[in-house]
Amino acid sequence: MSSLSDPSDPADPFASTLDVLARILPPHLLKPHVAIVCGSGLSTLVASMRDVVEVPYSALQGFGKSTVAGHKSALAFGLVGEGAGVPVVMQLGRFHAFEGHPIKSVVYPVRLMAKLGVRNLIIASATGALNPNLAVGTIVAIHDHLAVPNMTGWLNPLFGPVTSPDHPRFVPLSDAYSPGLRRLAFRAAHALGLPDDALEEGTYAWVSGPTYETPAEGRFLRAAGADVVGMSTVPEVVAAREEGLEVLVLALVTNAVVIPEQYRSIKDEVKAELEGRKIEVPPEPVVNHEEVLTVGRLKAQVMKDLVARVIETIPRD
Numbered sequence: 001m002s003s004l005s006d007p008s009d010p011a012d013p014f015a016s017t018l019d020v021l022a023r024i025l026p027p028h029l030l031k032p033h034v035a036i037v038c039g040s041g042l043s044t045l046v047a048s049m050r051d052v053v054e055v056p057y058s059a060l061q062g063f064g065k066s067t068v069a070g071h072k073s074a075l076a077f078g079l080v081g082e083g084a085g086v087p088v089v090m091q092l093g094r095f096h097a098f099e100g101h102p103i104k105s106v107v108y109p110v111r112l113m114a115k116l117g118v119r120n121l122i123i124a125s126a127t128g129a130l131n132p133n134l135a136v137g138t139i140v141a142i143h144d145h146l147a148v149p150n151m152t153g154w155l156n157p158l159f160g161p162v163t164s165p166d167h168p169r170f171v172p173l174s175d176a177y178s179p180g181l182r183r184l185a186f187r188a189a190h191a192l193g194l195p196d197d198a199l200e201e202g203t204y205a206w207v208s209g210p211t212y213e214t215p216a217e218g219r220f221l222r223a224a225g226a227d228v229v230g231m232s233t234v235p236e237v238v239a240a241r242e243e244g245l246e247v248l249v250l251a252l253v254t255n256a257v258v259i260p261e262q263y264r265s266i267k268d269e270v271k272a273e274l275e276g277r278k279i280e281v282p283p284e285p286v287v288n289h290e291e292v293l294t295v296g297r298l299k300a301q302v303m304k305d306l307v308a309r310v311i312e313t314i315p316r317d
């Protein structure tokens, strides 16, 4: 561990955290091969690991507290798969900018995972579907993203000085979502016998939240080419790419973003009322976080199986 970081160096933001982990963890868990970020309602992925050691964020410098329902506040280290197993670290509870966490803190866990020696990052996120062909419960292997200035305030985690002399100033993102890991995901879905439409491909739009999209914003994002929308993921992907990690994002569709073809006309409704006519107005569905968590719970098993299978098939050198 001392080769990675020097705990006596106050300028090293990872040193004390790495030191704590080195003291807590048994040697076979200390160098994880794969890291998982668990999104809303998806901390149940921890059940795919054995020999689990959970370290609460309160014991780790650089970690805040996850304040969103459905997020725990712990790192979990464990093994996935038969035999010796694959050492894995899971972030049970991510940080979102909308919680008030500075964007650098949002991506701190991903950078720490890179310092631990992780080379592959799987991000599991809850998302709303903009693409009408994506049913609730579908898992989307993300192949691209949109971070729309003004919708996020463009909170790029790489603003500021380059974080390491080994990191590039300008990080390309045209290859941000590893084709190799996506291939493993589709092979895993096939091996598990999942129906063809259980795993699809698409583009993730990042919005700041915590408000869900207005219909006009939903229409805008869809017209811009996004398939799903969420309030996380992109900062972690950007930091992970700067750190040189291979990234797979599995976005679970937890709800449909309502994009009405035409607005309900209150003007027409009032006119009809005044004329003694009646216009039937269907109730407008409104998304809520409880629904997001419920779908996460319902899909826990398939997410677990898929993630475990991908982890087991990632080549190790």
Ligand SMILES: O=P(O)(O)O[C@H]1O[C@H](CO)[C@@H](O)[C@H]1O
Binding pocket: 038, 039, 040, 068, 094, 096, 124, 125, 126, 127, 209, 230, 231, 232, 233, 288, 289, 292
């Ligand atoms: O992206 P994750 O953390 O999975 O959570 C998603 O679900 C919450 C909204 O219901 C938002 O935090 C959104 O980003």
Ligand code: HPA
Binding pocket: 126, 127, 128, 129, 212, 213, 229, 230, 231, 254, 255, 256, 257, 287, 292
């Ligand atoms: O509809 C949504 N919008 C933004 N983020 C989300 N996370 C889950 N569902 C949604």
